[in-house]
Amino acid sequence: MKTAALTQPILIVTALVTLALFALFSGLDPVLLAVSIIIAAQPLLLAALGEMVVEKSGVLNLGVEGMMIIGAICGFAAAVETGSPALGFLAGATGGAALALIFGLLTQYLLSNQVATGLALTLFGLGLAALIGQSYAGIKPPPFPKLDLPGLSDIPVIGPLFFSHDAMVYIALALVIGVWLFLGRSRPGLILRAVGENHDAAHSLGYNVILIRLAAIAFGGALAGLGGAYLSLVRVPQWNEGMTAGAGWIALAIVVFGAWRPWRVMLGAYLFGGVTILQLNLQAANLTPLWLLAFGFFLFAIWRTLTSRRPLELLGLWLATVLTAAIAAKYPISIQSQYLSMTPYLVTIIVLVVMSADRLAANLNAPASLGRVFHKTG
Amino acid sequence: MRFLTTLLGAAALALGTTAFADGHEPTKVGFIYVGPVGDFGWSYEHDQGRLAIEEAFGDKVETTYLESVPEGPDAERAIRQLAASGHDLIFTTSFGYMNPTLKVAEQFPDVKFEHATGFKRADNVSTYSGRFYEGRTVLGHIAGHMTETNTIGYIASFPIPEVVRGINSAYLAAKEVNPDVEFKIVWVSTWFDPAKEADAANALIEQGADVIMQHTDSPAAMTIAEEKGIYAFGQASDMKQFGPNARLSSIIDNWGPYYIARTQAVMDGTWESMDTWDGIAPGMTEIGEFSDKIPAEVRASAQAIADAIAAGEMHSFTGPVNKQDGSVWLAEGETADDGTLLGMNFYVEGIEGELPN
Numbered sequence: 001m002k003t004a005a006l007t008q009p010i011l012i013v014t015a016l017v018t019l020a021l022f023a024l025f026s027g028l029d030p031v032l033l034a035v036s037i038i039i040a041a042q043p044l045l046l047a048a049l050g051e052m053v054v055e056k057s058g059v060l061n062l063g064v065e066g067m068m069i070i071g072a073i074c075g076f077a078a079a080v081e082t083g084s085p086a087l088g089f090l091a092g093a094t095g096g097a098a099l100a101l102i103f104g105l106l107t108q109y110l111l112s113n114q115v116a117t118g119l120a121l122t123l124f125g126l127g128l129a130a131l132i133g134q135s136y137a138g139i140k141p142p143p144f145p146k147l148d149l150p151g152l153s154d155i156p157v158i159g160p161l162f163f164s165h166d167a168m169v170y171i172a173l174a175l176v177i178g179v180w181l182f183l184g185r186s187r188p189g190l191i192l193r194a195v196g197e198n199h200d201a202a203h204s205l206g207y208n209v210i211l212i213r214l215a216a217i218a219f220g221g222a223l224a225g226l227g228g229a230y231l232s233l234v235r236v237p238q239w240n241e242g243m244t245a246g247a248g249w250i251a252l253a254i255v256v257f258g259a260w261r262p263w264r265v266m267l268g269a270y271l272f273g274g275v276t277i278l279q280l281n282l283q284a285a286n287l288t289p290l291w292l293l294a295f296g297f298f299l300f301a302i303w304r305t306l307t308s309r310r311p312l313e314l315l316g317l318w319l320a321t322v323l324t325a326a327i328a329a330k331y332p333i334s335i336q337s338q339y340l341s342m343t344p345y346l347v348t349i350i351v352l353v354v355m356s357a358d359r360l361a362a363n364l365n366a367p368a369s370l371g372r373v374f375h376k377t378g
Numbered sequence: 379m380r381f382l383t384t385l386l387g388a389a390a391l392a393l394g395t396t397a398f399a400d401g402h403e404p405t406k407v408g409f410i411y412v413g414p415v416g417d418f419g420w421s422y423e424h425d426q427g428r429l430a431i432e433e434a435f436g437d438k439v440e441t442t443y444l445e446s447v448p449e450g451p452d453a454e455r456a457i458r459q460l461a462a463s464g465h466d467l468i469f470t471t472s473f474g475y476m477n478p479t480l481k482v483a484e485q486f487p488d489v490k491f492e493h494a495t496g497f498k499r500a501d502n503v504s505t506y507s508g509r510f511y512e513g514r515t516v517l518g519h520i521a522g523h524m525t526e527t528n529t530i531g532y533i534a535s536f537p538i539p540e541v542v543r544g545i546n547s548a549y550l551a552a553k554e555v556n557p558d559v560e561f562k563i564v565w566v567s568t569w570f571d572p573a574k575e576a577d578a579a580n581a582l583i584e585q586g587a588d589v590i591m592q593h594t595d596s597p598a599a600m601t602i603a604e605e606k607g608i609y610a611f612g613q614a615s616d617m618k619q620f621g622p623n624a625r626l627s628s629i630i631d632n633w634g635p636y637y638i639a640r641t642q643a644v645m646d647g648t649w650e651s652m653d654t655w656d657g658i659a660p661g662m663t664e665i666g667e668f669s670d671k672i673p674a675e676v677r678a679s680a681q682a683i684a685d686a687i688a689a690g691e692m693h694s695f696t697g698p699v700n701k702q703d704g705s706v707w708l709a710e711g712e713t714a715d716d717g718t719l720l721g722m723n724f725y726v727e728g729i730e731g732e733l734p735n
Contacts, residue, residue: 027585028584028585029584032584033584036577036580036581036584040573040577043573130414130416133416134416137416137418137619138418138597138619138620139619140601140604231572231573235573235576235577236572236573236576236598236601236602237601237605238572238597238598238601238620240414240416240417240418240572240596240597240598241414241415241416241417242413242414242416242417242446242570243572243573243596244573245568245570245571245572245573245574246571247573276574276577277577277581280564280566280574280577280578280581281581281584281585283563283564283565283581283731284531284562284563284564284578284581284582284585284587285562285585286562286730286731341565341566341567341568
């Protein structure tokens with residue numbers, strides 16, 4: 001049992017160390033790589049975390065993409081008009097939450113179908129954002145300052161890795177911790193989960209199901225808005241119609257594969273961002289993505305070594321690892337770009353599925369009332 | 379209230395009848411775009427062409443567009459929707475619409491179709507494209523001169539002949555003036571995804587590229603280049619506002635004149651299926667203004683290349699050129715024929731990495 005608790009940390013540390021070593025050997029800068037990965041993961045992390053809370057309250061909002069793009073333009077417009085990126089993020093969150101509340105009113109009071117309303121919200125958000133954004137094309141947003149702690153930020157490797165990010169990276173981390181504590185360790189969090197598991201029971205206990213769900217929906221919208229604003233203010237930084245380009249859908253998938261657990265959702269976002277960045281860097285360095293496969297086998301082999309007692313399986317996994325690495329080393333060619341683009345999706349799905357596999361029962365963590373309409377009776 | 383409705387109804391009816399009676403029903407022209415009209419690249423320039431039609435013909439035309447239509451099966455539905463709603467002429471403006479366009483065209487023999495960058499035609503389907511590779515020869519020449527790290531980063535979308543041609547022509551021109559130049563190519567498998575394009579630009583810059591070229595539709599890479607203080611080129615559109623310091627020049631697609639001519643042909647009943655592939659000379663491919671950051675003599679030599687190509691004195695692919703595997707493609711003085719260019723599926727010698735297929 002002791003080893004089982006240690007398995008995940010060991011896996012994550014091994015993954016990071018192997019990646020850093022691999023980057024060093026292939027002439028990539030592991031620190032720059034890590035910083036790129038962190039930036040790429042933030043929009044997904046914020047949006048997915050917000051959607052997770054919404055779904056925990058029993059509401060399925062498929063409008064993440066729409067809320068993100070509204071956050072992107074509201075944040076961008078506010079930052080340009082006021083010159084303050086902080087106000088921009090605030091406006092992005094407000095915009096996302098406002099759009100989410102439209103969804104809330106429609107689904108909670110008018111009892112519309114959540115799936116259809118969510119899809120409509122995405123279409124509406126994309127169109128509205130394009131309309132608001134008409135006059136914001138080709139404008140440069142004010143730069144968002146990065147943390148600069150004298151001394152700490154200047155330490156080589158540690159400084160750029162931990163002490164030189166923009167404020168949103170730390171805020172996102174704080175949000176993950178906050179959501180984790182709230183859902184798992186607090187009474188209001190328990191009530192929110194109760195509403196998501198069985199809204200009729202929660203209602204008969206006297207909890208205001210609709211109000212609680214509206215609050216969750218607004219929170220989810222605000223976080224999606226922040227994610228969108230991060231895209232238009234930091235990651236790209238520019239306004240472009242349709243610039244979320246599907247990020248909202250990926251965030252939705254990460255919630256499911258992260259099994260509605262905050263830390264796994266974070267892992268999922270980092271995995272997706274990480275593999276996206278890695279595959280682009282591998283291409284630029286003319287290395288075959290087979291290395292990613294070898295890396296996957298390697299982690300899998302370590303995991304099974306820690307948890308399984310079947311020597312044949314272990315032998316097979318280690319052989320697969322060595323074999324793929326050998327092929328990758330011998331034939332340093334690239335594969336079709338379609339497969340390359342597929343890798344972020346594949347790897348994220350495989351890893352999260354594998355990580356959940358050993359606790360199949362606990363894995364049924366989906367809120368029982370997810371997507372069901374609540375009729376207030378009595 | 380009721381009176382008003384009746385009045386309006388009567389007025390609408392009267393207007394409708396006069397339009398029919400005079401035979402002045404407007405010609406309906408439809409467009410399918412792969413990205414949003416606000417991408418400030420490829421789709422934006424097509425929409426400029428649409429606006430040029432409206433300006434030229436006034437109320438004699440009615441234009442419609444459907445934006446962000448994914449390539450593949452879904453495109454067929456969008457194209458059919460335009461065809462079924464009475465459009466006389468439909469422009470499908472991305473390579474991936476080729477088969478859907480032909481399929482719908484077969485079902486609507488009276489509607490004229492124009493497919494951009496494709497190679498399959500029918501009685502009512504024309505194809506058209508710009509010889510963008512001519513522009514890339516000019517840009518490659520500038521890039522070869524401007525790079526200090528001898529590393530040019532290239533953000534590519536899909537490995538179709540159009541994109542491969544661009545890479546090859548830019549590489550040959552850069553190599554000509556800078557024998558040490560190296561191209562780092564990243565395939566992003568999308569025409570439009572600003573975040574991914576920005577990530578690709580960052581990856582290339584981190585690996586030493588100090589000039590970025592792109593064959594994707596958004597100005598994201600230009601924005602990153604500006605931020606990181608390196609150089610880039612506008613693609614499909616000028617993109618100057620996204621990188622006032624970074625932008626060296628650009629390839630601008632100028633579709634307006636072609637779109638107007640084709641609309642006129644439909645009005646006159648003279649439209650015929652044909653293939654148009656125009657370059658710098660007819661103005662379908664424009665070279666954007668040269669930045670002051672480029673030394674004067676390089677500006678002059680780049681202009682000379684553009685002029686020579688326009689005058690037909692120079693070809694982007696002139697031998698001796700070998701394929702990547704070392705086999706001879708073009709002998710000394712030989713120029714590439716259009717057939718090979720249209721189906722180009724190989725890198726020229728000197729480019730590293732394997733071309734995805």
